[in-house]
Amino acid sequence: MSLAWRLLKTAVISLWAFRSYAALMMIGLIIGIASLTVIHQIGQGAQQAVSARMTSMGFGADAFYISSGGGRLGVRRGMKRAVTLTPADADAISRLDGVTHVVPHKNVARTQVSAGGNNTNTRVRGATPGWAAARNWAVLMGRFVTRTDIGQSARVAVLGTTVVRELFGEADPMGKRIRIGRTPFIVIGVLESKGSSGWRDRDDLILVPLSTATKRLSRDDKISGMRVTMTDASRVGEIKAEVTNVLRENHSLGPGVPDDFLIITPDELMKLLTRQSRSLVAMLTFVSAVSLFVSGVVIMNIMLVAVSERAYEIGVRRAVGARRRDILYQILMESLMVAAAGGVCGLFLGLLLSYLATWLLAIPTAFSPTGFLWALGFSAGVGLLFGVAPAKKAAGLNPVEALR
């Protein structure tokens, strides 16, 4: 039986003797570490969801997106964003060297749509044949918009499943007539369901040919945005610069006039999204750090009380030869052990809670081993830090007075 073992045993015995105190000390820490764990798991889950979402949007590394209207990524732009891009812009960009596809689209304002006696209000979007492939979005029934549809500005529509449900219920929508606003359309296809992404139902939309949207459904022939695909990812920077020149020239923007469009590269988008979730995580981390600090103060005060109650024990130890620092280490060891135990309990509670969050509330969470280490390190740190004052008090006791 070695000395280290005896010291550990000593700590366990005194913690067990003072188990109600130890439990009190652990509560705050358990809550703090559990919430830290949950936050971390949610943050981690959000990050994974972001990258999954980007993949599903077809946001590969070899493409970028041009959006109408100026401003900066991540800064809220005007609600009524100027629609500045034109089909001519799309043509010019598609002729650039290294550009393989340009997939423009036009967002029409939410519109009242009806079929038979049923009504719904939905997003209408003008698209080109490349749109579905660019977003990995397959057609469930019928067909997608074709070049011929575009050429004829045909009044044909491809519906999202939510719209189908609203307008037709269980009935077959194919070939049926619907009205978008006042314009009659024929249903030619149904999109596969994508479910909702957060607050937004992705299946609540209608696609029409781009030319139909610009000519028949709105008063301008502008487009909202376009996706540009390149031959290879390494040319993104170079092509972004060229596109900027082309667009500024087309829009006759003089020097000093800010861009009236925004090029969003996958890198920037990813950075923005992770920065947002990271700042959320950072804020919540701060909150739980505060709660950990508070629980540290609680630990300190309980231990200070425990030390006065244990003055006699400390006196005995000093009488049989314990040095001040032996007492100091003993108390530190105890607070470290309580804190680490609290940390481990909190960690498991946190894992359980985030599992429940995923299971019951469908909040994505993901386990991360770094979070595990953080929780342990944090609680051990709290234990050490807030054990110092009680340990110093214990070590400073005069043995004679402690024994009285």
Add this chain to the structure above:
Amino acid sequence: MIQLKGITKTYYRGKVETPVLLGIDLHVREGEFLAIMGPSGSGKSTLLHILGLLDRPTGGSYRLDGIEVSSLSDDELARLRNDKLGFVFQAFHLLPKSTALDNVLLPFTYAGHFPADAQEQARRALGRVGLEHRLHHRPGEMSGGECQRVAIARALVNDPEVIFADEPTGNLDQRSSLEIISILQGLHAEGRTIVLVTHDTAVGCMCRRLLRVVYGKVVSDEPVADPTVALQQLQTLKEAAK
């Protein structure tokens, strides 16, 4: 072994000064069995704490084995307590949550190195005080006399040069007191040095030398003419009980 010259102790509490020891000279040789007696508040415990390196004197010189202890650091005093001294207190001062064996092992925890046969030594010390059958009992599960015997085993386990006992029989009945003193007499017979504080004249008469302290001064210091043998008294007591 122990050499005190002009030891004084004054407690300071705020502006209040309490002089307790007013200059104690004392020489204790190896193998002595010394009793310190005196009225309550005369400074016996204070003196014992200074002798036992638990407290420092305000003035005077204390040499232990030729070393002037006032020049030693707190850590060095702790090491000396662990190495050379053993304590027995009136209130036993055992750790209540630890077994007898663990209590006796306590000094080893703070020794420079933890001996491989510590358990064995602790068992032997408990055997020496007749408690081989109480190894795993906690203080709450033992009588006062047994607790005090565990305390003696703890004082003994590091093979100290001096054992200090502050009213070791103060909390015990007559019979347990006799048992404790007879153990101490046995240790003395083996050549150990023992310094004991007591109120009890009967206990004083079982030691070999009697020091009387009144108001912080030594008033008499003489050998005990014919020390009572505790074991005999114990026997008489047992017979009377039958």
